[in-house]
Amino acid sequence: MGKLTNFKRSLWVFHASGGSCNACDIEIVAVLTPRYDAERFGIKLVGSPRHADVLLVTGAIPRDFADKLRRIYEQMPDPKAVVVIGNCGTTGGVFYDSYNIAGPIDEVIPVDVYVPGCPPRPEAIIDGIVKAWLKIEKLEKELEGKEK
Amino acid sequence: MSFTLTTPSGFWNPILWLVFLALFSIIAYLIYSRGNPSYKKDTEQIKPYLSGNPEPTKEKVQVKAGDIYWGFIEALKGYYKVLQAIHTGDMRDYILWYLGIGAIITFILIGGV
Numbered sequence: 001m002g003k004l005t006n007f008k009r010s011l012w013v014f015h016a017s018g019g020s021c022n023a024c025d026i027e028i029v030a031v032l033t034p035r036y037d038a039e040r041f042g043i044k045l046v047g048s049p050r051h052a053d054v055l056l057v058t059g060a061i062p063r064d065f066a067d068k069l070r071r072i073y074e075q076m077p078d079p080k081a082v083v084v085i086g087n088c089g090t091t092g093g094v095f096y097d098s099y100n101i102a103g104p105i106d107e108v109i110p111v112d113v114y115v116p117g118c119p120p121r122p123e124a125i126i127d128g129i130v131k132a133w134l135k136i137e138k139l140e141k142e143l144e145g146k147e148k
Numbered sequence: 149m150s151f152t153l154t155t156p157s158g159f160w161n162p163i164l165w166l167v168f169l170a171l172f173s174i175i176a177y178l179i180y181s182r183g184n185p186s187y188k189k190d191t192e193q194i195k196p197y198l199s200g201n202p203e204p205t206k207e208k209v210q211v212k213a214g215d216i217y218w219g220f221i222e223a224l225k226g227y228y229k230v231l232q233a234i235h236t237g238d239m240r241d242y243i244l245w246y247l248g249i250g251a252i253i254t255f256i257l258i259g260g261v
Binding site for chain 1: 184185186187188191192193195197199200201202
């Protein structure tokens with residue numbers, strides 16, 4: 001795994017839950033609670049995508065939620081990364097090909113990191129966030145290059 | 149020539165004031181220049197976050213003056229329905245009403261019902 005060198009600020013995460021059974025969401029909460037305590041690294045959940053660097057998405061994404069998810073993604077500032085948590089978001093899971101499902105998530109918005117599992121363990125979620133962090137560093141370097 | 153105005157509660161000096169204005173402008177510019185340069189105008193990035201819902205027009209979210217009386221008008225809507233129907237905004241209509249009601253009152257008073 002690469003070293004974090006460029007992105008010298010806390011990583012803020014926005015969580016969008018689209019049709020999730022809540023299991024993935026509970027594991028995300030577990031990442032923040034004292035056992036893992038991701039906030040000590042500055043990784044924290046924020047209440048608005050306009051403040052966020054990473055979009056954490058759970059659930060198979062019902063059709064009614066697809067346009068809202070697109071809007072949330074577009075509201076995030078660049079550079080940004082999308083992390084999908086759980087099987088439903090990754091592949092559609094047991095809801096694959098259902099009439100009312102617009103997902104998997106990569107059919108709605110571009111995805112950078114997949115964390116499969118039903119639900120994935122908190123360690124896997126933290127690993128996914130670190131991968132997203134590396135991706136954002138790469139994007140930020142590209143953005144800096146464009147500015148110069 | 150002194151630029152300082154001394155008062156019992158302190159002093160005011162335009163030169164000093166301009167120096168502070170310049171200083172704060174520099175600080176404001178420094179904060180502004182550290183902002184996110186990849187910010188995109190005329191996209192969803194400038195719109196408020198409403199749980200992913202589209203932003204309604206200003207007219208739809210604005211609280212109108214009439215909204216203040218909503219409860220009052222709702223409670224007396226039977227009365228207001230009639231009143232609003234005859235409220236045409238045409239002055240000639242109101243004069244006709246005035247003359248008509250005046251005639252009835254006159255008839256009652258003089259006619260001796």
